[in-house]
Amino acid sequence: MSRWENYRASRTSWGINVLGSFCVEVEGSDGTVGFATGFGGPPACWLVHQHFERFLIGADPRDTNHLFEQMYRGSMFYGRKGLPVAVISVIDLAIWDLLGKIRGEPVYKMIGGATRERLDFYCTGPEPTAAKAMGFWGAKVPLPYCPEEGHKGLQKNVEFLKKHRESVGPDFPLMVDCYMSLNVPYTIQIAAACKDLNINWWEECLSPDDTDGFAQIKQAHPQLKFTTGEHEYSRYGFRKLIEGRNLDIIQPDVMWLGGMTELLKVAAMAAAYDIPVVPHASGPYSYHFVVSQTNCPFQEYLANSPDGKSVLPVFGDLFLDEPIPVKGYLDVSQLDKPGFGLTLNPAARLIPAQYLLTPNPERPLGQPAVEQKKSADQGIVNGVVEEIKNLSTS
Template sequence: MYRASLFYGRSGLPVAVISVIDLAIWDLLGKIRNEPVYKLIGGATRERLDFYCTGPQPVSAKEMGFFGVKVPLPHGPDEGQPGLKKNVEFLRKHRESVGPDFPLMVDCYMSLNVPYTIELAKACLDLNINWWEECLSPDDFDGFEKLKEAHPQLKFTTGEHEYSRYGFRRLIKGRNVDILQPDVMWVGGLTELLRISAMAAAYDIPVVPHASGPYSYHFVVSQPGSPFQEYLANSPDGKLVHPVFGNLFLNEPIPTKGYLN
């Protein structure tokens, strides 16, 4: 399927379609064998699956039992120094709200550039940011190298918008990214995700999938190199936990007190 899609695009929607088909095949195989998919790919490596939460209210995430929280960065380089200062103030407010040790991550959603990221990260050194996510365009492989040169002690993550093992191979070999975050519904399905995970394991780089509900849970619980999972606080105020896929599935598992057994 991947080779057949090359003319139409080697990333984005064509690969997402392949992902859906691949996941459906894994689901069908599990039904035929009457086994959950995680058993088909090695079995559970732990008794519970821990989650961090992505949402607008870090305090709410902490109160709901999640072990950490990720917030979206509100301002970008086009707003200059005033916007950068607003970003620092925004993150400082959230750090103060959850305390000094609660893991706080920042999602930049491909909106920054290298100089801005370096300056922003330096301005936030005292805030103990756990990681900086998707600071740059997914195609800026050299940029991630520059970030790591400037701030070797900080964690930078990416991968949500990388669509095959070939792109991840470049990220892995460069050792400039601390956590890889493929989305199983976009990257080519579980089959491709397992290939990426195997490559990352050779370099001791954790793989923590972008939020994609139960499809990711089966992968994470079976992989020693995937220590936890993301969960999106889908309620408008970020104070409630809703199923990732709404009413699409019957009895979709959702974390209670920040974890699933």
């Protein structure tokens, strides 16, 4: 979107935040509650209630693969990518949180256990010097100008990156986020123009759909690292990105991809090709995943302070106890709480979604009643998923 002057200053200017956030509670028949948050706002709440809820009420929460497949395949005619899969992601994360609380285990213990004692972070934000001062091992900055601005724009991009390289010194790792704004010729050109700046990796130069394009830029610059993945939404798309071996890191987002259930499948594919997985943002949901995987060397911290010069919780004041990196790392012991270990802040600004979900009685939406399973053999989880609640954040 940087090609348009009036939308260049910030991503919120073109509406990246227009949907808002939403939260899902999944309650077991024993009263245990799993909770997760993600993006989607009121439309996401509507999808949970009008569509996905039918697959969950009365289900065994241990059947994560089964539940995911039903939600994914049941929404393929309008989904597969974007908002519907992001909604499935939040439901899936809430189910994993529920399972961890029932079992009294952190999620990372249920998906492989710890592979290290501390988790190291790089920082994405506007000020690499601040990231370095806060102890992060590296910093990532957004590329401000696009191919449509021609040679002058290219020169401005090079000067922008040169300024940041000079500010942090020659050895501090510096990454560039292109947010799918480039094309193949421009990527090849700017990578060559910045060869002396020691860029650690070039991120999302192209759309994740352009697998041929990634092959071309890797062929042109085999010694450089290229990454993508935050805007890919399924294992099927990642299969195309992985099998070509043209990417040096993949960056799925657990809050967009389909949740922990789908992320584990993508990570297994990447491991077979020895391609590292470094999730995009998503705070503690990503932390639990990364510490459990041998091919996930570190994690991104997305600067959440107004000026990008301090470390604040990724989810703001939504939780009372969100773990955050200190001096660029996080002790894994801080994740040793049931589920994702997050306690909802009672003072958080949540809006009940009932007003979105109750149709006008004069014009009913005709949602079929959902029959609950009634089974006495639900094993260790003490029953079935009993209730789904969704909330929209202001």
